[in-house]
Amino acid sequence: MELPLVVGVDGSDSSLQAVDWAVDEAAHHGLPLRLIYASLWERYEGGRPSLSTERPAEEVMAQHIIASGVERAQRRNPAVKASGEVLPDEAVSALLRAGSEAWGVVTGSRGRGELAGLLLGSVSLAVAARAVCPVIVVRGSEESRQGAFGRVVVGIGDGAKSSAAVRFAFREAEARGGALTAVRAWRTPAHAHVDHPLIVDDAAQAHEERASVNLDDALRQAAREHAGVEVRRRPAEGPAHRVLVQASADADLIVIGAQRRHGHVGLQLGRVAHALLHHSQCPVAVVPQRV
Missing domain, CATH: 3.40.50.12370 (Rossmann fold)
Known part of the structure; x- marks a missing residue:
């Protein structure tokens, strides 16, 4: 089975740049592209009974982010096979686990919610420091x-x-x-x-x-x-x-x-x-x- 190129997305401008770069990289090497958004909303909301029929706001946002990322990838290059997945996990753990069966992992330089003064986001740094596959920080x-x-x-x-x-x-x-x-x-x-x-x-x-x-x-x-x-x-x-x-x-x-x-x-x-x-x-x- 051909290993995918994994890209972490979170809706930030930096992650959208990472998606664009990853699409081009996947095209260069003939790889499938797997977009991942990590969210812990299920851990905190999934176990609590609710009388409401509405989906939790975090779930709606997560699905929107991943769907938008896949759509963006398909628009950039329809020849690249792109799929997306929301994982109930912390971002670093999700990307490290995905990287164990990936051609490489692509991240943006800063994620959503990172402090403006940071030169590099904590997720990108941790994944680059611990992954078993190549990590590209865009x-x-x-x-x-x-x-x-x-x-x-x-x-x-x-x-x-x-x-x-x-x-x-x-x-x-x-x-x-x-x-x-x-x-x-x-x-x-x-x-x-x-x-x-x-x-x-x-x-x-x-x-x-x-x-x-x-x-x-x-x-x-x-x-x-x-x-x-x-x-x-x-x-x-x-x-x-x-x-x-x-x-x-x-x-x-x-x-x-x-x-x-x-x-x-x-x-x-x-x-x-x-x-x-x-x-x-x-x-x-x-x-x-x-x-």
């Missing part, structure tokens, strides 16, 4: 969400050889018919002979060359498997989180890996992932990697 400019740049970026960290994130990024670039830019950040240690400029230059060159080797090693296998994808290797000096946030400015999607340690159920995101989820200027795909 954020950034309209240009990037519409795929105007023709470029996918993948961040290459330590131990990224043949990683799930690299393979995911290649598949995305191939499906979109765009280029892939692989970024490896490097830094010269602060203690590297500050009194000898020539030695500092030599040290910087050595670190840059090592970053280039890391890029080649990380990309080699996937590049063979996706020979039609144009690949650009970019070693860049600076902290990884800053380098990748800057790289998101003219990308359609930025892909990063997230380690999932067996038996660990807490939040599992590092500094780079947090920075991108809060500050990226394009959608962010967090791809789990078992260690």
Whole structure:
């Protein structure tokens, strides 16, 4: 059975942007689309007897939100098979459970009711940190969400050889018919002979060359498997989180890996992932990697 692309909806503008992005993504990969709205109204109202024949307001709203989302998806691309479901559960739990049998999970950057000052909603953060499938948080400019740049970026960290994130990024670039830019950040240690400029230059060159080797090693296998994808290797000096946030400015999607340690159920995101989820200027795909 073909796994669906799951998208969480709650009626917010952010979730509607996520629906639009998910429809396009499903079309790129030939996937069915499953829209989910999580609501606990049944837990609080379903068990109480009532003399009224009217449906609870929360039930009416939930059904309206999911029906509107499905209609929106069908209008955007009738060729994508879209279905919707209201689940009697808390949002994070519902999306994590759905993600265990999904190609990926798509969320907006902020949900209905999130505080205006938040850069990222709590649901999106929790799902990205714990899901066993790729999670795409749709954020950034309209240009990037519409795929105007023709470029996918993948961040290459330590131990990224043949990683799930690299393979995911290649598949995305191939499906979109765009280029892939692989970024490896490097830094010269602060203690590297500050009194000898020539030695500092030599040290910087050595670190840059090592970053280039890391890029080649990380990309080699996937590049063979996706020979039609144009690949650009970019070693860049600076902290990884800053380098990748800057790289998101003219990308359609930025892909990063997230380690999932067996038996660990807490939040599992590092500094780079947090920075991108809060500050990226394009959608962010967090791809789990078992260690």
